[in-house]
Amino acid sequence: MRGGERLTSESAFEEIQRHYQQRDLAAREWKGNGGKVVGYFCDAVPAEIILAAGLFPIRLSGDPHGRTDVARQNVIPRFTAREDFVHSILNMLLTGEYDFLDYLVIPHTRDSIHRLYQLIAMLKDSDPSLHLPEIFFLDSIHTTFFSGGLYNRDRMLELKERLEEWSGKKITSEALSRVIAITNENKVLLKKVAALRAAEPPCVSGVEALQIIGSSMFMLKEEHNKLLKEYLDGTDKLPARNGTRLFVSGSPLDSLQLFEIIESCGATVVADDNCWGNRYSDVLIDTSLDPFEAIADRYHNRSPCSRMYPMSRRLEYCLQNVVEAKAQGVVFNVFRHDAAEIWEIPGKTKALEEKGIPSVYFRNQPYLISEPEPLKASIEELIEKIQDSQ
Amino acid sequence: MTSDRGAAQLESANAIRAYQREWLEDTRQRVKQGEPFAICNGDEFEEVFNIMDIPVIVINYWNSIIATKRMTEYYGDVLTKRGYPANYFAMGLASTIDNDPETAPWGGLPKPALIIGGTKSDTEMKVLEIWAREYGCPFFPLDFGLDAVPELPKYPPPPRWWEMMAEHWDGLIDSRRLDLRVEEEKALINFIEVTTGRKLSMAKLEQGLELLNEQEMLWGKARDLIAETIPCPVSLRDQLAVYQAQWHRGTVRGRDFIKAYYEEVKERVENGVAACPNEKLRLLWMAGTPPSWAKWAEEEYGAVCVASLFSSIPIDSYYRATINGDVMRALASRHMVLFLETPDWRLKDAKIHQCNGVVETANPSVPSFNKKLFEEAGMPLCQIPRDRDDEEVRSVLSNFIETRLLS
Numbered sequence: 001m002r003g004g005e006r007l008t009s010e011s012a013f014e015e016i017q018r019h020y021q022q023r024d025l026a027a028r029e030w031k032g033n034g035g036k037v038v039g040y041f042c043d044a045v046p047a048e049i050i051l052a053a054g055l056f057p058i059r060l061s062g063d064p065h066g067r068t069d070v071a072r073q074n075v076i077p078r079f080t081a082r083e084d085f086v087h088s089i090l091n092m093l094l095t096g097e098y099d100f101l102d103y104l105v106i107p108h109t110r111d112s113i114h115r116l117y118q119l120i121a122m123l124k125d126s127d128p129s130l131h132l133p134e135i136f137f138l139d140s141i142h143t144t145f146f147s148g149g150l151y152n153r154d155r156m157l158e159l160k161e162r163l164e165e166w167s168g169k170k171i172t173s174e175a176l177s178r179v180i181a182i183t184n185e186n187k188v189l190l191k192k193v194a195a196l197r198a199a200e201p202p203c204v205s206g207v208e209a210l211q212i213i214g215s216s217m218f219m220l221k222e223e224h225n226k227l228l229k230e231y232l233d234g235t236d237k238l239p240a241r242n243g244t245r246l247f248v249s250g251s252p253l254d255s256l257q258l259f260e261i262i263e264s265c266g267a268t269v270v271a272d273d274n275c276w277g278n279r280y281s282d283v284l285i286d287t288s289l290d291p292f293e294a295i296a297d298r299y300h301n302r303s304p305c306s307r308m309y310p311m312s313r314r315l316e317y318c319l320q321n322v323v324e325a326k327a328q329g330v331v332f333n334v335f336r337h338d339a340a341e342i343w344e345i346p347g348k349t350k351a352l353e354e355k356g357i358p359s360v361y362f363r364n365q366p367y368l369i370s371e372p373e374p375l376k377a378s379i380e381e382l383i384e385k386i387q388d389s390q
Numbered sequence: 391m392t393s394d395r396g397a398a399q400l401e402s403a404n405a406i407r408a409y410q411r412e413w414l415e416d417t418r419q420r421v422k423q424g425e426p427f428a429i430c431n432g433d434e435f436e437e438v439f440n441i442m443d444i445p446v447i448v449i450n451y452w453n454s455i456i457a458t459k460r461m462t463e464y465y466g467d468v469l470t471k472r473g474y475p476a477n478y479f480a481m482g483l484a485s486t487i488d489n490d491p492e493t494a495p496w497g498g499l500p501k502p503a504l505i506i507g508g509t510k511s512d513t514e515m516k517v518l519e520i521w522a523r524e525y526g527c528p529f530f531p532l533d534f535g536l537d538a539v540p541e542l543p544k545y546p547p548p549p550r551w552w553e554m555m556a557e558h559w560d561g562l563i564d565s566r567r568l569d570l571r572v573e574e575e576k577a578l579i580n581f582i583e584v585t586t587g588r589k590l591s592m593a594k595l596e597q598g599l600e601l602l603n604e605q606e607m608l609w610g611k612a613r614d615l616i617a618e619t620i621p622c623p624v625s626l627r628d629q630l631a632v633y634q635a636q637w638h639r640g641t642v643r644g645r646d647f648i649k650a651y652y653e654e655v656k657e658r659v660e661n662g663v664a665a666c667p668n669e670k671l672r673l674l675w676m677a678g679t680p681p682s683w684a685k686w687a688e689e690e691y692g693a694v695c696v697a698s699l700f701s702s703i704p705i706d707s708y709y710r711a712t713i714n715g716d717v718m719r720a721l722a723s724r725h726m727v728l729f730l731e732t733p734d735w736r737l738k739d740a741k742i743h744q745c746n747g748v749v750e751t752a753n754p755s756v757p758s759f760n761k762k763l764f765e766e767a768g769m770p771l772c773q774i775p776r777d778r779d780d781e782e783v784r785s786v787l788s789n790f791i792e793t794r795l796l797s
Contacts, residue, residue, distance in 0.1 A: 108540065111511055142509035143533055311520070339475075342474075346472055346473030
C-alpha cells in the first residue's frame with residue numbers, strides 16, 4: 001500500500017501497471033489484514049454488492065504463459081469451450097495461485113464459464129481435501145427480456161443473501177448507494193481514459209488502456225479512483241500517438257498479448273468491444289433508482305456480451321463503437337472453440353465492408369500466442385491496405 | 391413369418407418411414423397455400439405446434455436426414471464459404487443458405503413462419519438467430535431447454551431418477567427455472583397466435599398431452615415386449631425407424647403410429663417371429679443409429695443388438711403426468727428435462743433387455759463413465775474405436791465376444 005503522498009501521472013500509471021501485472025497484490029494485502037476475498041468470473045457479477053458486504057471482489061483471469069499440467073492431470077480431459085483458458089484457471093486454483101480466495105462466484109454466462117463451474121464443483125466433490133473456495137453459482141438467463149430480468153434480479157437477491165452470510169452483516173441500501181457512487185466514479189474516470197485513447201490523435205495506447213481498465217477489477221475501487229485521477233492529471237503532457245487507428249473485437253482478452261502485437265506494428269487500438277476493455281465501464285448504475293434494483297437493471301441491460309440474445313445488439317454495439325472511435329480498421333480475434341464469438345464475425349465483417357472499413361479475422365486462436373509473426377504479417381497487410389486507400 | 395434371414399421389416403415402421411417424406415411434401419403444399427410452418431429445435435416446444443396443427447420440422451431430425459443423405463461435407467463447405475464453422479448443428483442453416491431445392495434432401499424446407507430454439511449453448515442460440523435472418527422470419531429463444539437444475543454437479547440425479555420422471559418430475563427440476571420457462575412458453579404461444587392466426591385452448595392442450603402420454607405408454611409396452619422376448623422380435627433398425635413418430639407426438643396420428651407398432655410387435659411375439667432367428671447373444675448398442683457391423687455380428691456369432699440409447703426414452707422420459715392439473719407446467723417440465731445421462735439408467739436398460747454385453751464407441755479423450763459401473767455389475771462392456779464394419783472393429787468385437795461372452 002502506498003503512503004498518503006500524491007503521485008505523478010507517470011508514477012500513478014506505474015502503480016496501475018504493477019496491479020495489472022501482480023493481480024493478486026491488493027487481494028492478498030486485504031486478506032493479510034484479516035479481510036475476506038471473493039473471486040468472480042466475467043463482467044456479469046455485481047462487484048458492487050460484494051463491496052457493500054465489506055468483502056474484496058477480484059475478477060479472476062487465466063495466465064496464457066502459465067502451466068496447465070496439474071489441471072490436465074486432475075480434470076477429465078473432456079472437450080470444452082476455450083479449453084486453454086479453462087485449464088489455466090483450474091491450474092491456478094489447484095496449485096495455490098488463488099489460495100487467498102475465500103469464496104468464488106461463477107455466473108451462468110458462456111459455455112466455458114459454465115464448464116468451469118461444473119469442473120470446480122466436481123473437483124470439490126471428488127476430493128474435499130483440495131483447497132478450493134466455497135462457490136456460488138449465479139444463475140442467469142441469456143435473453144434480455146423483461147421476464148428474464150426479473151429472474152436475474154431474484155438470483156442476484158440470493159447472491160446478496162449469500163454475501164450477507166459470508167460477511168456476517170446485512171447489506172443496507174445506504175452501503176449499496178455508497179458503493180455505487182464509487183464504482184460509477186470509477187466508470188466515469190475510465191470513460192475519460194477511453195476518450196483519450198480514441199482522441200485524434202490518441203495519447204493513450206490500447207495496451208495502456210487494457211492495463212488501466214483491468215487493474216480496476218483487481219483493486220479496491222477507491223484506490224483505483226485515486227490512481228486514475230492522478231494519472232489523468234498528467235495526461236495533457238502525453239505525446240500524441242501516430243499510426244493507423246484500429247478497433248479490436250472478439251473473445252475476452254485477459255492478457256496484453258494481442259494488443260502488444262497490434263501496436264508493435266505501428267497502430268493504436270483506439271477502442272474495443274471486450275469485457276476486459278471498454279465494455280466494462282460504458283454503462284453506469286442509475287442513481288435515481290433503489291440501489292439494489294438499479295444494480296440488477298444495470299447488469300441485465302449492460303453492454304451486450306456475445307453470450308446474450310439478440311446478436312443484432314452485438315453487431316450494433318460493435319459498429320457504433322468502431323464509428324465513434326473513428327477506427328480505420330478492425331481486428332477480430334476468436335479463441336479456439338469460442339462458439340459465442342465465432343458465429344458473429346461474418347455478419348460484423350460484412351457490415352463493416354458496407355461502411356468501407358476493412359478487417360482481419362484471426363480464428364481458432366490459441367490462448368497463448370506463441371507464434372506472433374503470422375498475426376503481425378496480417379496486421380501489417382491490413383495497415384497497408386488502409387494507408388493505400390487514403 | 392421368420393425366414394433364415396430374419397423377419398421382414400415391420401409394416402408399422404415402413405408406414406412411418408413413408409409418411410415422413412409424404413408429410414414434408416404435404417407441408418410444402420400447405421405453405422404454398424398460405425399456411426404456417428415452423429422450425430423448432432428438438433425437445434424445445436414441438437408438441438405445441440403439433441397440437442396447434444402447425445407443421446413443424448425438428449432441427450436434429452432435419453440434420454440427421456442431411457447426414458443420412460451424406461451431405462454434411464457439402465453443407466460444411468457452404469458454411470465455410472460464408473465464414474462460419476462447418477458445425478453439424480448448422481446443417482439446416484447451410485441448406486437454407488445454399489437455397490438449392492434440387493440439391494437439398496427432399497427438395498428442402500419451405501419458408502417457416504418462425505424458428506424456435508433454446509439459449510442453452512453458445513452455438514445453438516447463434517445458429518438459430520442467423521438461420522431466422524436468412525429466412526427473414528422471427529426467432530423466438532427459450533431459456534433453460536433441457537437445463538433443469540442450475541447446480542447439477544452439486545445436486546446429482548437421484549438414484550433411479552427415471553422412476554420419478556412420469557409422476558414426480560417436480561423433484562428433478564428447479565422450480566424457479568420452471569416458473570420462468572412456463573412464462574416464456576405462454577408468451578411464445580401468444581406470439582404464435584399473433585404471427586400465424588392459429589389459436590390454442592386449454593382443452594386442446596390437455597387433449598394433446600393425453601395423446602402424447604398414450605403414445606409413449608404404448609411405446610413402453612412395445613419396449614417391454616422386445617426386452618422380455620428371446621429371440622428379439624424386432625430389428626434395431628426398425629426400432630430406431632419408428633422413432634420418427636416422436637415428431638408427431640401430441641397428435642392422433644402420432645398415437646396411432648405407435649399403436650400400430652405395438653400391435654405388430656405383440657403379434658410377432660405371439661407368433662414367435664424373430665428378427666434374427668440365429669440369436670445367441672444379446673447386446674445393447676450405446677448409440678442412436680443402427681451399428682454398421684450388426685449384420686456381421688449376427689452372422690458370425692448370432693450376436694444381436696436388441697437395444698439402443700433410444701430404447702427407453704419414450705417411456706422413461708417423454709411421459710408426463712400433470713401435477714395439480716397444470717398442463718402448461720407439465721409440458722414445460724418436459725422441455726426442461728428429458729433424461730439424465732447416468733450409467734445406471736443404461737445399465738438398467740441392458741438388464742431388462744436381458745443383454746449379455748454392451749458395446750460403445752470409445753472416445754480417446756473421454757474415459758468411459760459406464761465401464762466401471764457396468765463391469766462391477768457383471769455386464770461386460772466393449773469399446774470399439776469407431777462405428778464402422780472394418781477389420782479393426784471386427785477384431786475388437788470378436789475378441790470381446792469370444793473372451794467375455796462365449797468363454
